[in-house]
Amino acid sequence: MKQFNVPNIYRSSLISAVKNKRKQNDKLKKDFTPTLLNFGPVHIYLARHFGFCYGVENAIEIAFTTIDENPGKRIFLLSEMIHNPQVNADLQERGVQFLQDTYGKQLIPFDELNENDVVLIPAFGTTLQVEALLKAKGIQTEKYNTTCPFVEKVWNRSEQIATKGYSIVIHGKPKHEETRATFSHASSNTPAVIVNDMKDTIELAKFITGEKKPEDFYTAFQGRYSDGFDVTKDLRKIGVVNQTTQLATDTQAIAEYLKQAMKDRYMLNDSNISERFADTRDTLCYATNDNQSAVTGMLQTDADLAIVVGGYNSSNTSHLVELCEEKLKTYFINSADKLLSKNEIHHCNWVTKEEKVTLDFLPGKDPVKILITSGASCPDAIVEEVIAKLLTFYPESISIDDMAERLDSN
Structure with a gap:
């Protein structure tokens, strides 16, 4: 996989040593057990996969x-580059201005842009409407487009199944x-609708099976379906x-x-379900899968608590917290500063x-066992800072430098 030139301020000698060691010993990425860093009175268990994707x-x-x-x-970003406060702050310190907030609210009017300006499209991508607006102003978008290739893969897959007559159901936060x-890319090719969760999905299925009246769809999914969506026709053949x-x-x-709703409605089975339902499992992001699988593996460890590090508005990080909370007391923080003292932690719901x-988030045990992971937009340097701050609460711990040397020498 390609190696990127990421500023050293986001790197960590300790985390790099951990990841290099795991890469050597598990080249096929099949071992999802965490890495134990034994600092003496503190045992840190790092997830197999975490951090920048x-x-x-x-x-x-x-x-x-x-x-x-x-x-x-003048350099602008359409919105946050990624959902990490440090990275976005670093870009702003270097003069980058944000045109919109993370929900699409305009901060700087597009009318103020001109053809000499540089506009970066963030990793999340943008709508076709915004792309067209920028091009109309003579602003290049291709050269400064940072859209994640795996997001583009979803768009491409949507387009492929659209050509075969399938409507698109998007599982995402609206x-x-x-x-x-x-939604913008999918709906340009075929009817599309967004479901936020299983509750939405159950409601949508009722319109597929005929349990609910078609006219009720437009209220239930208001603002989440494409123009001209015809519920009596556009749910007959779908892909997710x-x-x-x-x-x-x-x-x-x-x-x-x-898929089961389509089987029930049209009396289909596994051999002919493709007539109505497209297999789109290949749109799942590898990093999302790996990080979530690593958390599942990490949670098999007998530990006292978990700490998840990342931006509070990061979707992928929030889901890691959700997984951890199912088994363990979990604290969601975005920086080492949130570790106020050995007795206090400032964390996010x-x-x-x-x-x-x-208060008293660290148990009075020896050793204390802590699981740690981070979101895909969280720099390794912040994870190291969190570990370093934890170690200050236990003065007898070995140092981070000594741990990195041990990993490099083994």
Whole structure:
């Protein structure tokens, strides 16, 4: 896989040593057990896969290269490059301005742009309407497009099945940048509708089976279906694609539920279901799968708590928190600063996005066993900072440098 030129400020000697060691010993990525870092009084278990994915590193490389190659020019981002506060802040410090917030609210009017400006498309992609608007202003989009290749894969797959007459059901968060972009691309080729979760899916299935009146669809899915969507015709033949950062198991469950609804409605079986339902399992992002599988493997370890590091508005990170919370006390933080002391942690509720302080989050045990992972948009340097901060609460711990040397020498 391609190696990207990512700024050293996002790298970590410790995490690099861990990842290199795992890569040597598990080239096929089949071992999802965590890596134990025995610091003495603190045992850190790092997930097998975590941190920057291919799409994020690609976006960061393009963004920083663009800044270096365009001195004196105004450089804009359509919205956040990725859902990580440090990376976005670093770009802003280098003069990059955001045109929209993460929900599409305009911060700087498009009317203020001119053909001499540089506009970066973020890793989530953007809508066809925004692309057309930029091109009409004479602004290049291809050179500064950081859309993740795996997001584009979803678009391409949607287009392929659209040519065969399938409508598209998108499993995603309706307000998320990636879902809005995928909906735009899919609906340009075929009817499309968005389902947020299994609850939405169950409702949609009722329109497939005829359990609900067709006219009720337009209220139930208001704002989430394409122009001209005809519920009496456009749910007869469907395929499911996803926002790539969703829980893979959720997307699979949604696809299976709708597949069964089609079987029931049209009296089909496994041999002929393709007449009505397209197999789109290949749109699931490899990094999402790997990171989630790694968390499942990590949770087999007997531990006291889990810490998940990443941006609070990061979908893929939130899903890692969701998985951890099913088995263990879990704390969602975006930086080492949230570790206020050995007795206090400032952490985020992944559902409400509200922060709170929890006391006595570290048990009085020796050793304390902590599981750690991070989202696909979280720099390894931040994970190292979190580990380093934890070690300050246990002065007798060995140092991070000593641990990195041990890993390199073994």
